Amino acid sequence: MKNDVNLLPTPFTELLRPHNLAHSWERWEGKLSVGVYDNDVREYFAIRNAVSLYDTSPITQYRITGRDTARFLDRLMARDMTKCRVGQAVYACWCDDAGKVVEDGTVFRLGDGDYLINVQEHNLAWFEDTAYGFEVSIEDVTEDYCSLALQGPLSRRLLEEIGLSGIADLKFFRLAQTELEGIPLLVARTGFTGDLGYELYLAPRDAERLWNLLWAAPIAVRLVPIGSHALNYARIEAGFLQVNTDFIGAEHCLRPSQRRSPFELGFDWLVDLKKPGYFVGRRALEREKAAGGPRRRLVGLDIEGNKPAVDSFLYAGNKEVGRVTSAFWSPICKRNIALATVEAGHDALGTELRADIWTTKELKIERSMRSARVVPRPFYDPPHKKS
Amino acid sequence: MSPAMTPARSRYDAVMIGGGHNGLVAAAMLGKAGKSVLLLEGSDAIGGMAASREFHPGFRTAIPHLLYQLHPAVSRALRLHRHGLRLAAADLPTIAFRQEGGTLALGDSRGAGDAGADLLAFRQRLARFARALAPALARTPPRLRTRDLESLATLGRLALGVRWLGREEMRELLRVIGMNVADLVEENFADPTIKAAIALDAVIGNAMGPRSPNTVYTLLYRLAGKTGHRAGAIALPKGSMAAVAEAMAAAARAAGVEILTGTSAARILVKDGRSAGVVLPDGGEIASDLVLSSADPRRTFLEILGPAALDTNFVRRARSWRDRGTTGKLHLALNGLPAALAGAPARYLLPGTLATLERAFDSLKYGDLPERPPIEIAIPSLADPSAAPAGKHLLSAIVQYVPYRLAEGDWSNRRTGFVETLLGTLEAHIPGLRAQILAQEFLTPADIERMTGASGGHWHHGEIALDQVWMLRPQPGMARYATPVPGLYLCGAGAHPGGGITGLAGYNAARQAIADGRTKERSRP
Ligand SMILES: Cc1cc2nc3c(=O)[nH]c(=O)nc-3n(C[C@H](O)[C@H](O)[C@H](O)COP(=O)(O)OP(=O)(O)OC[C@H]3O[C@@H](n4cnc5c(N)ncnc54)[C@H](O)[C@@H]3O)c2cc1C
Numbered sequence: 059m060k061n062d063v064n065l066l067p068t069p070f071t072e073l074l075r076p077h078n079l080a081h082s083w084e085r086w087e088g089k090l091s092v093g094v095y096d097n098d099v100r101e102y103f104a105i106r107n108a109v110s111l112y113d114t115s116p117i118t119q120y121r122i123t124g125r126d127t128a129r130f131l132d133r134l135m136a137r138d139m140t141k142c143r144v145g146q147a148v149y150a151c152w153c154d155d156a157g158k159v160v161e162d163g164t165v166f167r168l169g170d171g172d173y174l175i176n177v178q179e180h181n182l183a184w185f186e187d188t189a190y191g192f193e194v195s196i197e198d199v200t201e202d203y204c205s206l207a208l209q210g211p212l213s214r215r216l217l218e219e220i221g222l223s224g225i226a227d228l229k230f231f232r233l234a235q236t237e238l239e240g241i242p243l244l245v246a247r248t249g250f251t252g253d254l255g256y257e258l259y260l261a262p263r264d265a266e267r268l269w270n271l272l273w274a275a276p277i278a279v280r281l282v283p284i285g286s287h288a289l290n291y292a293r294i295e296a297g298f299l300q301v302n303t304d305f306i307g308a309e310h311c312l313r314p315s316q317r318r319s320p321f322e323l324g325f326d327w328l329v330d331l332k333k334p335g336y337f338v339g340r341r342a343l344e345r346e347k348a349a350g351g352p353r354r355r356l357v358g359l360d361i362e363g364n365k366p367a368v369d370s371f372l373y374a375g376n377k378e379v380g381r382v383t384s385a386f387w388s389p390i391c392k393r394n395i396a397l398a399t400v401e402a403g404h405d406a407l408g409t410e411l412r413a414d415i416w417t418t419k420e421l422k423i424e425r426s427m428r429s430a431r432v433v434p435r436p437f438y439d440p441p442h443k444k445s
Numbered sequence: 446m447s448p449a450m451t452p453a454r455s456r457y458d459a460v461m462i463g464g465g466h467n468g469l470v471a472a473a474m475l476g477k478a479g480k481s482v483l484l485l486e487g488s489d490a491i492g493g494m495a496a497s498r499e500f501h502p503g504f505r506t507a508i509p510h511l512l513y514q515l516h517p518a519v520s521r522a523l524r525l526h527r528h529g530l531r532l533a534a535a536d537l538p539t540i541a542f543r544q545e546g547g548t549l550a551l552g553d554s555r556g557a558g559d560a561g562a563d564l565l566a567f568r569q570r571l572a573r574f575a576r577a578l579a580p581a582l583a584r585t586p587p588r589l590r591t592r593d594l595e596s597l598a599t600l601g602r603l604a605l606g607v608r609w610l611g612r613e614e615m616r617e618l619l620r621v622i623g624m625n626v627a628d629l630v631e632e633n634f635a636d637p638t639i640k641a642a643i644a645l646d647a648v649i650g651n652a653m654g655p656r657s658p659n660t661v662y663t664l665l666y667r668l669a670g671k672t673g674h675r676a677g678a679i680a681l682p683k684g685s686m687a688a689v690a691e692a693m694a695a696a697a698r699a700a701g702v703e704i705l706t707g708t709s710a711a712r713i714l715v716k717d718g719r720s721a722g723v724v725l726p727d728g729g730e731i732a733s734d735l736v737l738s739s740a741d742p743r744r745t746f747l748e749i750l751g752p753a754a755l756d757t758n759f760v761r762r763a764r765s766w767r768d769r770g771t772t773g774k775l776h777l778a779l780n781g782l783p784a785a786l787a788g789a790p791a792r793y794l795l796p797g798t799l800a801t802l803e804r805a806f807d808s809l810k811y812g813d814l815p816e817r818p819p820i821e822i823a824i825p826s827l828a829d830p831s832a833a834p835a836g837k838h839l840l841s842a843i844v845q846y847v848p849y850r851l852a853e854g855d856w857s858n859r860r861t862g863f864v865e866t867l868l869g870t871l872e873a874h875i876p877g878l879r880a881q882i883l884a885q886e887f888l889t890p891a892d893i894e895r896m897t898g899a900s901g902g903h904w905h906h907g908e909i910a911l912d913q914v915w916m917l918r919p920q921p922g923m924a925r926y927a928t929p930v931p932g933l934y935l936c937g938a939g940a941h942p943g944g945g946i947t948g949l950a951g952y953n954a955a956r957q958a959i960a961d962g963r964t965k966e967r968s969r970p
Contacts, residue, residue, distance in 0.1 A: 133753060155756035187761050191752035338756045341718065341929060 065090045068115035069204040069265035077283045084286060087179070089116035092285040099389070104282035105251050105292045106390050106438075109212040111272070111283045114257060115204040120175045120185060124194035127171040129335070134188050135165070136320055136343070138333040142167045147231045147248050151320055151328045152184070157342030158308035158317035159325065160184055161301055164248055166233055174199070178301050184309060188338060203244075204262045208272075209255030209292075211442055212280055217245070217256060219275035225256075230444040241267055250289060252296025254442045294386045294397060297358060297435030299323060304356065304383040304397055319343065321352040322399070324435070354380070355405035358435035359396040361385075361413050362428040367396045370413040372404075372430060379404045382413065388437060395437045396430070407432055450705050452731055457483045459735040459958070460723050461702075462710040462749065463937060465493020465897075468739030469693035470951035471936045473523050475735075476700025478959050483731060484702055485723065487709030487898060490687075491694050493739070494897050495946060497687030501778040501884035503834035507686035508774055508893060509946055510823045510841040511537070511792060513679045514670025515689065516583060519948030523696035530692035531683040533829035534790045536675060541642045541794045542874040544801065548785075549638050551794075554678040560639055567633050567643075572676050574618045575668035577610050582669055582942040585925050585953050586916045622662055623911070627655035627799050641796035645819050649845050650904030650944070652771045654806030655799050659911050666909055670947060679792055681828050689946060713738070713750045713933060720932035735958055739937035739951060741899050741906035742766055742919040746928070754930055762920050767913065768939070770890025770902035771809055773847035775820075775867055777840040778833070778884040783877040786824055786840075793822040795874060805846040812852030814863050818870060819845045837883070842871075849890040849901055856889050863887070905944030906937055915941060926954035927961060934958050 066089050074092060082093035091113065095101060104110040122131065131139040135150040142148045144167050151162040163177035175185075185196045208216060217225045221238055222245065228234050234245040241264040249255035260268055272278060293300065301307055308317040320329045320343070329343060346352065361367050364387050372380040380400030388395050396413070404411060413430040416423055457480075461472040464486030472484045490496040494508045512532070520526065538558060539551040550558030557564040610618060621629055626647040630640040644655035647664035654660075668677060682688050694704060710723040713736055722732040738745040746755060746763040755763070786793070796802065797817050805815035821843045826833040833839040844867060851859060864887045872879050893902030900906070907913055916922075918941045926934045926941075936954030938944030 129753075155758045184757065188757045190760050190764065191747070336715070336718065336754050341756075344718075 068113055069262040070113045070115060070206070070269065073266065073269050074113060074283060082285065086116040086286075087118060091116055092283070094285045094287050095283055098285065098287040098291070101282055101284035101288035102291045102389070104280075104284060105210050105253055105288060107211065108280035108282060109208060109210040109216050109277065110251075110288070111281055112207040112209070112289055113205075113283075114207045117200070117205060118177050118180055119199050119203055120177070120182065121197045121199045122173040122175065122185075122194055123171055123197075124192075125171065126192040127173060127194050130189050130192040130194045131165065131173060132333070132335055133192070133337050134185065136325075136329040136337055136339065138330040139165070140333070144169055145233050147233055147246050149231075149328070151323075151325050152188075153320065153337075153339030153343070154308040154317075155339060155342065156308070156314075156317065157319050157339035157346055158311075159305060159320055159323060160309050161307045162299070162325070162328070164246075166244070166246060168233070168235065168244075179307060179310075202261070203259045204265050205257055205259045206268070206272075207249055207251075207255065207257045209249045209251040209253050211254050211440075212277055213255050216272065216275055216277050216281065219277055220271045228256075239267070239271065243268075250296070250298055251292040252298065252436055252438055252443060253292065253440060254445075290384075291386050291388070294384045294395060295388050295391065295436065295438035297397070297437060299356070299397070300384065304399075318356075318399075319346055319352055321346060322354050322356060324356045352402060354399050354401050356397060356399050357405050357432045358437060359398050359411070359413070359430045360433045361394040361396055361415075361430045363415075363426070364394055365415050365417050365426070365428070366394065367413040367415045367428070367430065370396075370415050372398055372400060373412045373414065373427075374404050379411065391437050393437065397435075398430075400432075405432060407434060450708065451729075452483050452705060453703055454481070454483075455730070456722075456732040457481045457703075458733065459483075459737065460485065460710070460731055460733040461737050461739065461936075462713075462723065462745070463487070463493060463739035463898075464491040464694070464704060464706065465739050465937060466495050466690050466693055466946055466948060467937045467951035468493070468737070469690060469697050470519055470523065470948040471737055471739065471955040472702045472704075473693060473697035473700045474952060474955035475737075475959065476697060476702040477522070478955075480735075482697075482700075482702040483733070484697065484704045485708050485710050485725075486704065486706045488896075489707045491704065491706060492687050492690035494893070494899065495686040495690045496897070497685060500776045500886045503837070504776070504778040504839050504884070505685055505687070505832055506776055506825065506839060506841050508888070508897070509686045510681075510825065510843070511679050512682050512686065512689065512946055513677075514667070514945040514947040516947050516949050516952065517671055518583060519952050522952065523693060523948075525689070525692045525696065528692040528695035528699065530689060532680045533683040533825070534681040536678040537681060537790055537792045537823075539642070539679070539792045539794060541638050541796055543638045544641075544797050546874075549636070551639070551642055554675050560636070563634065564639060568677065570614075570617075571665065571668055573610065573614060574621070575665045576676065577618060578665055579669040582666070583949055583953070585957050586941055622665070623658065624661045625656050625658055626660035626664055627803070629661055630655075630799070637798040638796065641798050641802055641819075642794050644799055644802055645794060645796040645821070645845065648802070648806070649819075649821065649843065650772055651908050651910070652767070652769065652809060653908075653910075654803045656803055657806070662911065662914070663909050666943060667945070670945065681790065681823065681825055683829050684831050685825060685829070686946060693948070710738075710749055713930075715750075715754045715930060718931065720930050734932050735934070735962070736932060737934040737936045737954060737958065741768060741903070741937060742935060742939040743768055743900040744898065745935060745939075750928075750930065750933065756929065759920060759929060766907050766919060766939075767910065768901040768903040768907040769849040770893060770899075770904065771846060771849070772904055773844040773890065774888040774893070775840075775842040775844055775864075776886045776888075777842075777878075777882050779838040779840055779878075779881040780883050781836070781881050782824065782827075782838050783875050783881060785875040786822075786878075790824065790827040795820040795822070795870065809846040809848050812848050812850060814848070814851070814859065814866070815846045816866070818847070818867060820867070820870070821845075838881075842867075847889055849894075856891060860887065860889070903944075904938075906939030909943045914943065918943070926957045
């Protein structure tokens with residue numbers, strides 16, 4: 059991107075720049091982010107076989123404190139937040155009045171009445187208005203932190219080598235507030251890759267020191283900075299949804315019909331209709347359930363051949379029943395995979411659909427109808443992710 | 446002190462929050478349908494805005510003073526006449542004080558006084574339009590499948606449904622309904638006082654000037670009311686508006702309703718997502734599957750129910766509901782009547798001109814006090830001896846364009862000055878008035894809020910603007926009186942069709958709640 063002058067650097071931008079051979083800068087909530095450093099496939103394989111480094115500093119972060127924090131979060135989120143203990147991270151989604159997903163994100167419980175919400179887009183207005191009548195303070199702390207995602211099977215070794223002792227004991231979706239050579243660090247065993255991995259949050263002034271520690275580790279020979287493209291491949295394999303790609307947040311959707319309920323997105327496990335209190339969208343979700351469930355479903359597809367079914371329409375017989383939102387030929391699964399939204403009734407595992415795939419070769423467009431089978435997500439779920 | 450009153454039972458079929466006139470009507474309707482009903486009124490008297498007020502010994506009044514919208518269906522259903530409602534005057538003429546001095550008689554519901562045939566024809570035409578709207582005001586608005594645009598379109602569709610208006614008239618109604626009243630009267634009249642008098646009736650109670658959009662609708666809303674069976678008649682109830690509320694209370698009691706004053710509902714109980722009763726200030730709980738609130742939408746949703754039971758966008762809309770009052774009330778206890786007011790009982794207006802009205806509205810907009818406040822006056826004591834001690838008189842005046850909150854200073858230091866403006870204005874048209882004053886009080890919208898609990902002290906519990914009426918009142922998708930919390934209904938002026946002493950919101954809401962209950966009964970396995 060030429061006119062990157064308007065985008066703000068993160069505390070890591072200058073450190074990343076020498077690696078960014080492709081000069082492929084992208085926009086992420088007004089900050090500079092890297093698309094591809096050199097070769098997206100190499101970067102992807104670092105996630106799956108070595109250790110990858112992704113600058114997640116632009117992630118929007120809200121710190122929630124105050125007397126009613128727990129009650130507020132339980133009102134905001136569709137899942138039972140009262141079960142989230144100190145030192146725990148929770149993946150959650152929040153809905154609007156109509157029970158449509160506004161966004162999803164991770165919630166870190168740092169202490170009693172002290173939480174951090176990490177989310178792709180700005181949500182301050184939604185959070186504040188949902189907190190009306192509650193004694194909570196919601197602060198955008200995006201600038202107070204910078205962060206790196208270190209993901210891949212060698213990520214634990216890297217952290218051990220830089221001296222983060224006890225990292226082996228940190229369980230999946232748990233947090234550690236620690237210090238490394240005087241650098242206060244928040245380590246979360248979370249990530250967007252579906253692999254073993256960690257996210258490190260720290261003050262911007264400590265960015266360079268942490269960077270140097272990382273690159274000084276012996277295993278750093280296997281450390282590869284990755285861009286958003288490689289990350290996108292990994293998250294498709296992991297079956298994670300990307301806002302604005304696989305769904306549009308309810309508050310940004312211009313067409314009401316394009317809003318999605320958590321059930322439609324397969325977020326059923328993020329909705330707890332048995333929890334005692336009211337949460338935003340609950341009545342609408344109960345109605346949706348009572349009316350026979352979602353009218354469409356987000357599914358995983360395994361598609362014949364090796365051409366990624368990007369944006370493909372899906373057919374059952376001659377009837378168009380859905381569309382692919384993310385597609386990628388997965389080297390590690392050796393499968394042509396996709397995430398798609400299909401009408402209810404075509405979402406059962408094993409359902410055979412057909413994908414209309416268009417590919418361009420030397421200005422020639424080729425079109426092929428390939429069979430597409432509904433399969434479970436995630437496509438890739440290695441045991442070391444949680445071990 | 447009166448003994449602490451407690452409810453006779455711990456469970457009722459229905460609990461009514463608020464004993465304003467709409468709450469009383471709804472409670473009576475529910476009682477008549479065989480339900481056990483407890484009505485909780487937070488203040489010490491029933492009536493809400495229409496509660497009796499003795500502001501000086503022997504001088505009795507209520508905030509609303511003239512009756513012109515009480516719906517015949519309500520009077521009939523509650524047999525208000527049998528429960529003691531009498532009119533002291535059934536069809537008051539209106540007399541306008543001209544800006545430049547002198548008066549202009551504008552007639553009563555059957556004539557146009559000195560204003561001539563044009564005014565009569567204009568009124569008849571508006572009356573036809575109002576009649577076309579009236580049935581819909583008296584009913585629960587239609588259910589809408591999708592919201593937004595369709596809701597507005599329904600306004601149009603409704604007019605189409607009223608075939609008997611005829612093509613020509615229907616087209617005219619659709620043309621004028623979105624207009625502002627200034628343009629409408631400019632099209633029809635030359636006399637500045639006639640223009641302003643009509644415009645004042647259109648804007649009173651709302652934060653609107655004669656050139657604000659939507660002011661033809663507010664005029665029609667007002668004209669859609671009837672007193673007795675006479676459209677457009679303005680009546681004076683015997684015993685002030687409080688007597689209307691008392692007749693309604695008598696009807697409610699006769700229907701078995703238990704009325705408890707001095708006891709507010711501190712909270713609405715929600716269990717398993719449904720309303721389950723109310724919590725009293727002492728913490729006691731009254732169980733009831735059906736709860737109706739005639740408190741205003743802001744208080745009902747954001748305080749008594751509380752945002753925790755509601756969705757975010759709903760709370761957003763409840764917070765941005767426009768309900769800042771614009772009308773004040775002046776009460777004067779008079780030793781005797783100055784000559785200008787001593788004729789037959791009438792409604793007097795100080796409408797000024799369209800220009801002074803619009804200017805006064807500008808002051809309101811900017812939180813300032815109008816230099817020429819528009820005023821509506823009634824002298825209840827002329828027709829109703831109970832209003833004042835023998836030989837004395839009561840002047841009741843509604844002052845339009847009184848800000849709820851002042852941009853500069855506050856009511857504590859600007860009240861005296863403004864009352865001086867009011868008395869000066871009155872004295873200019875009614876010489877000798879000041880010399881007769883025994884006592885006076887002036888109530889600002891903030892005072893009215895404090896006294897009646899109505900947020901903002903707003904006449905209608907919320908502006909009668911096109912985005913706040915019909916299926917949008919008080920929120921899109923909530924026009925059928927049912928709130929998002931099953932079992933909780935809104936039945937005060939903030940619900941369809943709006944405020945004024947109509948009884949319709951309460952009447953419609955009770956019927957809707959009863960009908961919904963039957964549907965639920967039928968669908969039970
Ligand atoms: C200055 C002014 C002049 C007016 N003049 C006229 C007129 O001349 N003619 C006319 O037709 N209309 C007039 N109106 C309008 C009319 O008075 C109102 O629209 C009408 O009285 C509203 O009735 P309601 O029953 O809906 O609400 P309200 O009368 O406001 O009643 C609501 C009741 O709920 C009670 N309440 C609130 N919270 C609680 C709680 N938590 N627990 C228990 N009780 C609670 C309140 O105490 C109150 O009694 C005027 C209004 C104003 C402000």
